[in-house]
Amino acid sequence: xxxxxSSRLHSLAAALAxxxxxxxxxxxxxxxxxxxxxxxxxxxxRIFPSANAAMGDVSIALDDSLxxxxxxxxxxxxxxxxxxxxxxxxxxxxxxxxxxxxxxxxGGLVRSGDTFAAFTLAIQEIDTxxxxxxxxxxxxxxxxxxxxxxxxPSRQNRYAFGSVGRAFPSRxxxxxxxxLWSGLNDVDGTDLLYAGSAGVAxxxxxxxxxxxxxxxxxxxxxRQTFEAIVLHxxxxxxxxxxxxxxxxxxxxxxxATNARLEHNLDRTxxxxxxxxxxxxxxxxxxxxxxxxxxxxxxxxxLPDYTLAQQIVVVPWDPGHSTAGDIxxxxxxxxxxxTFGLDAIYEPIATxxxxxxxxxxxxxxxxxxxxxxMTTENRFHFxxxxxxxxxxxxxxxxxxxxxxxxxxxxxxAIDYNLHEIDHVAExxxxxxEQWNEWTRTWGLSFHFDNLELRYAGRSTTGTGRPGIAPEGxxxxxxxxxxxxxxxxxxxxxLSLTGLTTTTHQFSVSLPVR
Amino acid sequence: MAGVLIxxxxxxxxxxxxxxxxxxxxPPSLDAQVRAQISRWNITPILPLAPQNPALVDLGRSLFxxxxxxxxxxxxxxxxxxxxxxxxxxxxxxVGTHQQLSPRNAPSLFSVGLGMPYLFWDGRVSxxxxxxxxxxxxxxxxxxxxxxxxxxxQAMLPVINRVEMRGQPGDHDAFGGANELxxxxxxxxAAIWALVMHRITAVDExxxxxxxxxxxxxxxxxxxxxxxxxxxxxxxxxFTKFNSPFDRYxxxxxxxxxxxxxxxxxxxxxxxxxxxxxxxxxLGGQEFASVAVPQIGPGSGSAAPxxxxxxxxxxxxxxxxxxxxxxxxxxxxxELTAPYMHDGAYPTLEAVVRHYNNVDSxxxxxxxxxxxxxxxxxxxxxxxxxxxxxxxxxxRLRDPLGLTVDEQKQLVAFLKxxxxxxxxxxxxxxxxxxxxxxxVR
Numbered sequence: 001x002x003x004x005x006s007s008r009l010h011s012l013a014a015a016l017a018x019x020x021x022x023x024x025x026x027x028x029x030x031x032x033x034x035x036x037x038x039x040x041x042x043x044x045x046r047i048f049p050s051a052n053a054a055m056g057d058v059s060i061a062l063d064d065s066l067x068x069x070x071x072x073x074x075x076x077x078x079x080x081x082x083x084x085x086x087x088x089x090x091x092x093x094x095x096x097x098x099x100x101x102x103x104x105x106x107g108g109l110v111r112s113g114d115t116f117a118a119f120t121l122a123i124q125e126i127d128t129x130x131x132x133x134x135x136x137x138x139x140x141x142x143x144x145x146x147x148x149x150x151x152x153p154s155r156q157n158r159y160a161f162g163s164v165g166r167a168f169p170s171r172x173x174x175x176x177x178x179x180l181w182s183g184l185n186d187v188d189g190t191d192l193l194y195a196g197s198a199g200v201a202x203x204x205x206x207x208x209x210x211x212x213x214x215x216x217x218x219x220x221x222x223r224q225t226f227e228a229i230v231l232h233x234x235x236x237x238x239x240x241x242x243x244x245x246x247x248x249x250x251x252x253x254x255x256a257t258n259a260r261l262e263h264n265l266d267r268t269x270x271x272x273x274x275x276x277x278x279x280x281x282x283x284x285x286x287x288x289x290x291x292x293x294x295x296x297x298x299x300x301x302l303p304d305y306t307l308a309q310q311i312v313v314v315p316w317d318p319g320h321s322t323a324g325d326i327x328x329x330x331x332x333x334x335x336x337x338t339f340g341l342d343a344i345y346e347p348i349a350t351x352x353x354x355x356x357x358x359x360x361x362x363x364x365x366x367x368x369x370x371x372x373m374t375t376e377n378r379f380h381f382x383x384x385x386x387x388x389x390x391x392x393x394x395x396x397x398x399x400x401x402x403x404x405x406x407x408x409x410x411x412a413i414d415y416n417l418h419e420i421d422h423v424a425e426x427x428x429x430x431x432e433q434w435n436e437w438t439r440t441w442g443l444s445f446h447f448d449n450l451e452l453r454y455a456g457r458s459t460t461g462t463g464r465p466g467i468a469p470e471g472x473x474x475x476x477x478x479x480x481x482x483x484x485x486x487x488x489x490x491x492x493l494s495l496t497g498l499t500t501t502t503h504q505f506s507v508s509l510p511v512r
Numbered sequence: 513m514a515g516v517l518i519x520x521x522x523x524x525x526x527x528x529x530x531x532x533x534x535x536x537x538x539p540p541s542l543d544a545q546v547r548a549q550i551s552r553w554n555i556t557p558i559l560p561l562a563p564q565n566p567a568l569v570d571l572g573r574s575l576f577x578x579x580x581x582x583x584x585x586x587x588x589x590x591x592x593x594x595x596x597x598x599x600x601x602x603x604x605x606x607v608g609t610h611q612q613l614s615p616r617n618a619p620s621l622f623s624v625g626l627g628m629p630y631l632f633w634d635g636r637v638s639x640x641x642x643x644x645x646x647x648x649x650x651x652x653x654x655x656x657x658x659x660x661x662x663x664x665x666q667a668m669l670p671v672i673n674r675v676e677m678r679g680q681p682g683d684h685d686a687f688g689g690a691n692e693l694x695x696x697x698x699x700x701x702a703a704i705w706a707l708v709m710h711r712i713t714a715v716d717e718x719x720x721x722x723x724x725x726x727x728x729x730x731x732x733x734x735x736x737x738x739x740x741x742x743x744x745x746x747x748x749x750x751f752t753k754f755n756s757p758f759d760r761y762x763x764x765x766x767x768x769x770x771x772x773x774x775x776x777x778x779x780x781x782x783x784x785x786x787x788x789x790x791x792x793x794x795l796g797g798q799e800f801a802s803v804a805v806p807q808i809g810p811g812s813g814s815a816a817p818x819x820x821x822x823x824x825x826x827x828x829x830x831x832x833x834x835x836x837x838x839x840x841x842x843x844x845x846x847e848l849t850a851p852y853m854h855d856g857a858y859p860t861l862e863a864v865v866r867h868y869n870n871v872d873s874x875x876x877x878x879x880x881x882x883x884x885x886x887x888x889x890x891x892x893x894x895x896x897x898x899x900x901x902x903x904x905x906x907x908r909l910r911d912p913l914g915l916t917v918d919e920q921k922q923l924v925a926f927l928k929x930x931x932x933x934x935x936x937x938x939x940x941x942x943x944x945x946x947x948x949x950x951x952v953r
Contacts, residue, residue, distance in 0.1 A: 245557065246556045247557045247558065247559050248626070248627070249627075250625060250626045250752075251559070251561060252643055253629075253639070256559070258559065361770045361771065361772070424771050
């Protein structure tokens with residue numbers, strides 16, 4: 001493997017590499033992200049405010065006063081002084097105008113006695129991707145006289161989050177439950193998964209339900225916290241893909257462009273559990289934390305993506321994945337300076353296969369019965385995540401504080417694939433590895449009755465297909481991000497290396 | 513500490529280069545390779561045919577099977593295009609009226625409704641372009657303006673051909689009566705068609721069917737082109753079969769072909785070079801080539817006893833080619849249409865593939881025993897003919913293909929994937945009787 005950057009159009013020689021890119025539809029670490037291609041995902045799912053976003057998203061040994069209640073609903077007990085309302089407009093974009101979006105979440109964290117709750121409502125608008133469907137403008141005539149419909153479908157998504165919990169101070173225990181509903185009309189980048197299509201209309205959503213518990217102990221050096229989360233996540237999208245295809249019309253003796261509508265279902269159910277422990281390290285100012293996460297995901301139906309024009313992927317469903325992670329983190333708050341570091345190892349195993357629709361014969365004479373496996377892919381990942389950040393408070397006087405933050409994160413993805421083609425009776429093995437770097441920065445102002453935050457992040461090491469540098473026309477070639485992607489790149493794969501940049505602003509006002 | 517950390521982070525951030533991308537290397541799947549070739553060679557899905565006028569189809573069906581259309585009342589269209597023989601006659605060379613031997617194999621009718629630009633082995637009837645494009649045929653401007661389409665134009669021609677259906681001067685029909693279609697000169701196209709139509713309209717049942725098919729028309733004044741249009745409508749409606757496994761594969765069903773068929777398809781598109789001629793939506797039918805098929809039969813035109821194909825002067829107007837050039841056959845349902853080539857020189861697909869695998873060797877070692885015994889003596893295996901055939905051989909076939917025995921089997925497996933199952937069961941199309949009362953068989 002090697003990287004090259006000529007005109008930022010990266011040509012990836014790729015042939016049938018059964019590749020899985022299971023891109024999480026949540027930023028929470030409890031649903032582990034699986035990727036087999038270096039696809040730029042965008043920051044569509046970043047809908048909650050975060051106090052540590054500008055510090056590389058460190059979280060294991062460092063509390064995130066804004067994000068934690070949305071990750072573990074039991075942590076709503078940490079809300080003090082009656083709670084707060086917040087607004088957290090977020091804007092993200094990919095370079096080369098390869099995608100982007102804006103999200104406006106508003107919400108609140110409230111507490112009354114031992115009972116606490118949180119809510120968030122968010123509206124999101126995904127930008128049109130330059131290059132997607134650009135070759136088939138609306139109204140192109142078709143063989144049967146029906147124009148290919150490439151009208152702009154809704155690109156608006158809606159999110160609603162609610163949680164409720166109760167603290168038991170005498171026992172140091174908090175319990176909470178939360179639900180996150182997403183009504184989705186656009187998962188960013190999905191258009192590009194269907195190379196050569198005239199348009200993709202998406203509809204569906206997800207539902208994430210969680211139960212959380214925290215247990216605090218007061219140690220001489222500080223607080224020790226154990227927490228656990230159990231979650232179920234259901235993701236369901238339908239992609240109505242309009243394919244323009246050249247056909248012969250025997251009635252007119254002419255070639256014509258025909259619109260072929262294809263329905264693709266994308267379904268994944270995930271059960272997850274995470275336990276975490278954070279405590280002071282001796283009597284120093286350091287804290288240390290550890291997490292362990294387990295996910296069981298089933299993929300009853302996955303889209304039949306087209307990785308290059310005229311090339312349709314063998315259906316890769318059903319399938320299932322077993323994913324886990326173990327992580328260690330340290331943090332230190334010394335005076336006005338805060339430091340955090342997380343290191344996580346992610347072993348993941350995924351098994352997907354295609355099922356024969358009818359009996360198929362193999363070269364050896366064996367017969368694959370209907371429902372039998374045609375091709376199966378076994379992925380084994382050994383991913384690593386390293387992130388670190390630092391923050392510095394500057395006293396501005398009059399109870400006003402300016403905080404500067406910076407961080408960096410590395411996601412190193414490494415997997416081995418064993419693909420067995422039962423139809424051709426062949427097998428092959430493949431090893432892939434790449435790194436995704438994220439830089440973060442931010443500042444915040446803390447006033448008596450107001451907190452203003454800005455966090456920026458920039459991720460590189462990924463790309464999207466079908467995106468040419470400005471002024472250059474290229475045919476859409478290969479697939480890209482989205483959710484629950486099982487894909488087998490065929491033929492030449494071209495990705496344009498991109499930078500994903502996100503700007504998140506947060507305003508937080510106390511309830512009182 | 514903070515300053516050091518921030519400096520370190522800044523250094524790390526600066527080291528991150530934009531757009532580092534991972535290469536993914538793996539062999540392309542068989543499907544990916546086949547589909548790439550399909551796209552490259554413009555082999556597209558075919559839209560459904562528009563339904564034909566049922567009254568026209570009904571009339572056409574009767575006419576197709578009625579020997580009334582032949583001068584000697586002994587052959588019909590179905591004599592060479594038999595419904596129970598996959599629209600052929602299982603003969604190398606077709607047999608016309610009064611058992612006259614035709615110089616060529618009866619071509620398949622399975623693809624004629626698909627809108628091919630050329631019909632007949634020498635492409636003498638053609639329409640290059642959409643339905644509004646002019647139809648070119650040997651009768652030139654004598655072709656009536658009411659001819660609906662290229663296939664109807666084709667149906668106008670066998671009745672004026674003395675070997676196929678019209679008969680020779682002095683012939684008597686199967687019942688001892690005079691053949692009134694034979695006397696007009698060969699260029700009196702309108703007169704011959706008028707005589708054929710007179711026969712048709714004289715049959716009450718045909719007059720009724722014509723009235724239904726052409727409501728409001730004076731049946732006695734209808735030209736033969738109206739009968740030809742009905743025959744064409746019947747052929748399009750009934751014989752055009754393109755729901756083969758390969759067609760389903762074109763419709764994105766990867767499971768429609770077996771592994772062997774896909775391997776054969778890949779050979780078809782690559783090593784075997786078949787696709788260089790058999791391309792486009794019909795897998796052929798759009799161009800001409802000399803493939804040095806052994807010469808058999810009485811021959812045709814000025815080259816007789818050989819058959820020069822489109823090399824015959826005037827056969828395709830100004831488009832004369834070299835000798836021994838024939839239309840590239842469309843391949844849908846080819847499994848069913850043996851024997852193969854313009855003169856039926858090969859009885860099996862395996863033999864055809866062997867021919868293409870090494871044309872030089874195949875022509876020089878051609879074994880006429882694979883022919884019907886009555887034709888073996890008409891094989892032209894003399895050295896001068898063989899040398900002339902090989903001299904005319906298309907450049908794409910001059911070098912042996914080098915296909916192994918297994919590869920040849922895979923290629924045949926692919927050719928069999930072009931068969932629409934519905935093309936196997938056409939015997940029921942044949943009516944028990946026809947309006948003239950003449951025997952159908």
